[in-house]
Amino acid sequence: MRLSLHRRDRINRAVMIGPAVLVIGIFMILPLGLMGYVSVLARGTYGQVLWGEFSGIAYMNILFEHRLDGSFGVNLDYATIFLRSFWLALTTMVIALAVGFPTALYMSLQPERYRNLLIFMVTIPFWTNLLVRNYAWILLLRDTGLVNHGLQWLGLTSEPITLLYTDFSVAVGLTYSFLPFMVLPIYASLEKIDFRLVEAAYDLYASRLQALRRVLLPLALPGIISGSLLVFVPCLGSYVTPALLGGSKSLLIGNLIQLQFGAARNWPFGSALAFVLLAIVLLTMTVYLLRQRRGKGRPA
């Protein structure tokens, strides 16, 4: 009797978890495994993958290059692209946080009946295709675009300022695309806060800034962390926005990887790049989470 109950429990559990395991297995583990396999394969003369012929050359190529005279030398071009991508993702995250936190705070302070409307409005950009939205930014930022026309009309500049195809335009595009991912988690954690706590802080001689720093920010921290991760990680691997708004001069990791699978016909190298990126992100997050957990023990 007892045994059969246990068995039914186990079957129930398998039925419940099964679909998730299947989806993760087919759409995540399998492709990742395939990519990991390709990344340790050699590349043929015409760019084809030599299945079954193992080689570490793809990983070597990230930092070293095989010179024509047969010697190996350090090549920092790819490392620079990694650094630039990190820098741009970090900048985007910081700007999104600076814009997103006040937005979320404003939303959470509105009467309850307006809040759902505001959430709805935050998600409106998602209704349009990412490509279309990026083309819209091209129209806005180009030399003859709305922004430059406006600046000239105001007399702030006589010549159009080059905005498009710069790191600036990429940062603008990325911030715009990922801002909702920052706003919504922060809003979710702010909404749960009892605002009488802020009144209590005022009552205990805290100024507005002190109440924000000592009470609101610590309580909203879970939302700030998840929002920042949700912006930083996809930004790091973003492909469409840098391709459209960044022009051809500035490669980011996403575009570099795409290039390897496309024009460069170097699948092992593309896979290796993707894996290194994945490793760096995982490592950063692990270090961060460990520090968080250690921080929890000490008094706030």
Next chain:
Amino acid sequence: MSMSKSEAAGISIRGISKVFGSAADQVRALDNVSLDIDHNEFFTLLGPSGCGKTTLLRLIAGFEQPTDGEILLDGAEIAHLPPFQRPVNTVFQSYALFPHMTVARNIAFGLEMQGMSPANVKARVTEMLGLVQLGGLEARRPAQLSGGQQQRVALARALANQPKVLLLDEPLSALDLKLRKEMQIELKRLQLESGITFVFVTHDQEEALTMSDRVAVMSQGHILQVGPPAEIYEHPRHRFVADFIGEINLLEATAAAPDGGRVRFRLGGAQTLVAHAAAGTPPAGRVNLAIRPERASLESPGKDGLAGAVESIVYIGADTVYRVALAEGAGLFTVRVQNRTGAHRAYATGDAVAVVVPPEAIQVLSD
């Protein structure tokens, strides 16, 4: 007299009105309220929910701005100062303890915000923990404390700042009865020891009567009566005050002209009551009379009193409560008799009785 009192007042509230909402949908939470609260006084704002008592407290704390009127603290206008510039602290109804801070950090918060040195903060926190008997719990988080302990932390956090005035917004409402009784005594002790003016908001009349030096009874944005608990209880001036605090018999009567220091009230038919013609007694006409159940007594019929018959008897331990149907349709009258002779009862249901009311027990209401 009233002038000198106003100057000595810790808090002076003058013509305060507070209107919430838009022009089309206005709620007048306070309507031209004036009030003086003395130094070192335990002052209670008593009233049902929605009477404006919490709004008045929030105006003193600075969480709301008055629509009209002034609030003076020691003679200085504070109505338009932000909360963090007022020497006033609040104990919130839900305590509003910072969940991400330990007990010690909660208590230290106000002191740190005022720029007190870490050594002094530490000493004051330790002192406060002793005062509210929470020594040893300084490293706990609010979520790890019981309701009563959270209440004490909230008190310590507010008192640590040595405010001129401590505002308490129904701080005992979340506690169970036994704990509430304990905290009532505790609060009174803290008030006497600290010498701080306490302004206490409650809807619980018993709480108000037991702890306060003075009570203000509020209803619909107005203060109806202010006075010491005994005065509020024994001499209510308004029907609302009489009805809200304790049990009371309310009778409609017609007053005859005063005659030799006495006034005769006709209840309907031949039933009459005689009261002293006090200074506040209105001239002849329709009036409402209020009589506490414990101030009347039951006698055998024929005595000089209101004739009636016992309708129901409720035994409640220390007392027995008799409901008497007055003759000639003059209504129901409740008499509360102390059980001095144990379970023995002088009257049974249906007995004809006389309800005797001493002249000084009759309170003539102004509305």
